[in-house]
Amino acid sequence: MSTDAPKTEAKATGDGKAPLLEAEHVQLYFPIKQGVLIDRTVGHVHAVDDVSLHLNEGETMGVVGESGCGKSTLARCFVRLLEPTDGAIRYRGKDITHLNRKQLDPMRREVQLVFQDPVSSLNPRKRVGQIIGTPLRLHGMEGKKVEARVRDLLGRVGLNPEHINRFPHEFSGGQRQRIGIARALAMEPQLIVLDEPVSALDVSIQAQVVNLLDDLQDDLGLSYVFIAHDLSVVRHVSDQIAVMYLGKLMELSPARELYEKPLHPYTEALLEAIPIPDPEENARRERNVLSGEPPNPINPPSGCRFHTRCPHATEICSAVEPPLAEYATGHVAACHHPRNVTAAEVSAATRSPLSPLSAGEEMPSANGTSTRPSGPSAPSAEGAASAPRAEGEGTSSATATRESDDGGQSA
């Protein structure tokens, strides 16, 4: 994979501006070292594997996936806490993939990070004023101005400016997360990468923090990358949502469409897995509990990485990595057997330039395993089950029975 591969077309924002953040075939493999004197690399953890995304100014990109899918690693690549092993990351059109610390300095002010755990991400021995004031002092602000700015920031995130001399432990979880947000805001950033910012909070407090983030975005024109482990919270904040599985991008879609029309079986499974807080609705709902667990990222499965757990997988899924096919503007999915689409939509789909370089040429087709782009729902030999699938919801009562290597069956 090289960076001089055909440049992915920047999604025009209407006025033709380049996106704020671009990831192009970003790959990060962590080496696994073994040996006492000589470090031999015996393998790699495929944490992020060829992911391409764009984030436009003022928008929010939600990144969703189970633990170990590489979402946090990707976030750390965006802020360049980690250096990708391949691919390119561009911020405002400038390639920041391999810049050194000093070169990164100007961009560091504009891109900030908010962490999941508000306890461990705040120094327990420093007062709130010092915590929020440090980035200001580091970037040259002095004396009284720092305090005034910190008070201003505390008010901004809904905390009492009088509490400037308190320690983190004197605040509740939600308030501590607000401190983390205030610290991120101190440098007047353009982009904030939020790594599961509300996962550790109670529901009623989650709503407060999500609303705060929403307000800040409206007032300050911020862009967010919002990492989450399930699809419930991101819905409220995201313009686009990227679904990741085992280092790969599975589906990328405008937020609304993803919930109405999930294309990838994994997205569908993620949606079905979330219980609805309404007993009757919940009982009515047909749910296919996904069996097994994500496979080992050191030896990811061949072809589509999801095929070991996918209830709809066929032979082609283990053989050929599906390219990202674009079904509607901005809605792409990497699946040979997309869900909730009509045969016409499938044949009209085009290969997205975001597709991984290693992906095969075969575009999904209406009758499952065939590689011909046309194909109304004439059942093919192996594709008997796939024909009705293309018609939309259909009857998807087939419970997942495939087992991954370590998977359990929920029988």
Next chain:
Amino acid sequence: MADHLLEVDELQVSFVTEDGVVRAVDGVTFNLDRGEVVAIVGESGSGKSVTAMTLMGLTRGPNARFGGSARLDGTELVTATEDQLQKIRGEEIAMIFQDPISSLSPVHRIGDQIVEQIRTHEKVSKAAALDRAVQLMERVGIPRAAERAKAYPHEFSGGMRQRAMIAMALSLSPSVLIADEPTTALDVTIQAQILEEVRQLSRESDSGVIFVTHDLGVVADIADRVVVMYSGRVVEQGTLSEIFYDPQHPYTWGLLGSVTRMDREPPHRLPAIPGTPPSLVNAPSGCHFRPRCPHKFDKCGEVPPLESHLPDAADHLDRCWLDVAEKRKRREVEDGRIGLGTGTVAA
């Protein structure tokens, strides 16, 4: 009344700390029957975990004070001796914790840990106990159980560890199973698997399950009855459908309003409950929810009793001074969603 499996009556637990007396549990009353799943819902600090742990005798210590009673089949748990508790734990009441990695011994094999529990309570040979351990592991969906019994906890994934915990909890066929946020640390897809497992177990066995959680989606999925806790007190309890379709306490409304629903168009702004839960050291007088409640009035300075207010549901209890008709008028109902409301409806 004595026909319930577990009867908790006005349970109180407080801890003496440097900052003052923390009234962690301040009046918890509920019953559990055989074959039933009772969910205890509340935010962090509501006392739901302390309640669960007190039933197991795990909150005892020099600074802990207890009041009220909790009877399991007639045996008083609050005043039980350590010896009695030793026998009750595992055999009568078993617990599944939130974090399986810190609740399993990292230096013992999974199978051995289950065997140890069985052999502490029953006189059986090691081989027989191991057989049973493997069977249990199979029952909770651990593949290749015989082989996996020899593995250490770190070789298990999060979901598998939680399954191992469940297998261990079931090893002595307890009559009460307490699950303290068993799925909170797991991914949604694994959560769905574990919930399926718990549901099946409660159906198959004749034991009662206390399911502690903060997630109303999980509650809707698994519970028969729901106990809502706020700041150490039970504020409301009733059947699953009563709590979701006719909730009587403003806190329950707020809680229901702030959860996201995947099957509905999202609201423009997430409804949140304003403010934060009170400190348990200096809890407000009267109704604990008063400072955050938009519907409060002068009567709320007194602690409302946990009483039945619904004429046709004697088992539905709540702690609120508002009149039932008034409450139905005030809470916000739109498109299957009940919200806290703003309190602007004329009284």
